[in-house]
Amino acid sequence: MAKKRAAKFEVEIEDINLMPIMNLITLLIPFLLLSAQFIQIGVILVDWQSRARARTQKKEDENKRTLGLTINITSKGYDITTKEKGSACPSKTANGQPCIPVSMSGGNKIYNRVALRKFLYEKFWKPNKSNNSLEPDKLDRNIYSDWGKVTIRPESTVPYEVVIQTLDASRELPPEAKGDVSGNLACVFKKPQGQQEWQLTGNCMFPFAQLAAH
Numbered sequence: 001m002a003k004k005r006a007a008k009f010e011v012e013i014e015d016i017n018l019m020p021i022m023n024l025i026t027l028l029i030p031f032l033l034l035s036a037q038f039i040q041i042g043v044i045l046v047d048w049q050s051r052a053r054a055r056t057q058k059k060e061d062e063n064k065r066t067l068g069l070t071i072n073i074t075s076k077g078y079d080i081t082t083k084e085k086g087s088a089c090p091s092k093t094a095n096g097q098p099c100i101p102v103s104m105s106g107g108n109k110i111y112n113r114v115a116l117r118k119f120l121y122e123k124f125w126k127p128n129k130s131n132n133s134l135e136p137d138k139l140d141r142n143i144y145s146d147w148g149k150v151t152i153r154p155e156s157t158v159p160y161e162v163v164i165q166t167l168d169a170s171r172e173l174p175p176e177a178k179g180d181v182s183g184n185l186a187c188v189f190k191k192p193q194g195q196q197e198w199q200l201t202g203n204c205m206f207p208f209a210q211l212a213a214h
Helices: 020-034 049-060 090-094 111-130 160-171 177-179
Strands: 046-048 070-073 076-084 103-105 108-111 149-154 187-190 199-202 209-212
Touching: 020 111, 070 160, 076 111, 111 177, 149 160, 160 209
Parallel strands: 046 209, 070 149, 149 209
Antiparallel strands: 070 076, 103 108, 187 199
């Protein structure tokens, strides 16, 4: 019986042709460089208050009028307080409710930052703006020593995104403020070309945020 001989196949391996990919990358680089000039970097000034510095600041402000605006972010919603008058919504606080409660959507808690922005504007910024300013040469004798500052105090279970949204809500004026300011309502920290320090530009409500443990 004749033995069958196995057929031998020779496979020739060719090098991978990278030229199409390299051409594509070469074309994308100019577009990347062109778009880079339109990118603007902004910053939110946030400070973490240490206990030692808090005690020092308290001693310095004992003889000054301070607003002490604080936004407590709890599982129930936003609870706003001040050093001067305590709760900003005493009737709700007496019933164990926050100033701006959360709502539920799809099993998730929704923090109403639009309502928070409007609340801060109508309750604090608008009534006191005539006597306060972020520019030192425009201050009245009845000013708050900490005007423009807000303390954000979130619970440990509050998502990071909610904290950022709260910072934005306290910094930017609502559409209702259009008639109270000149120009647009944008509030931005920018670093001018050739300078090291960030500068505040535009119209802002409470732009200087400070994070504190709940």
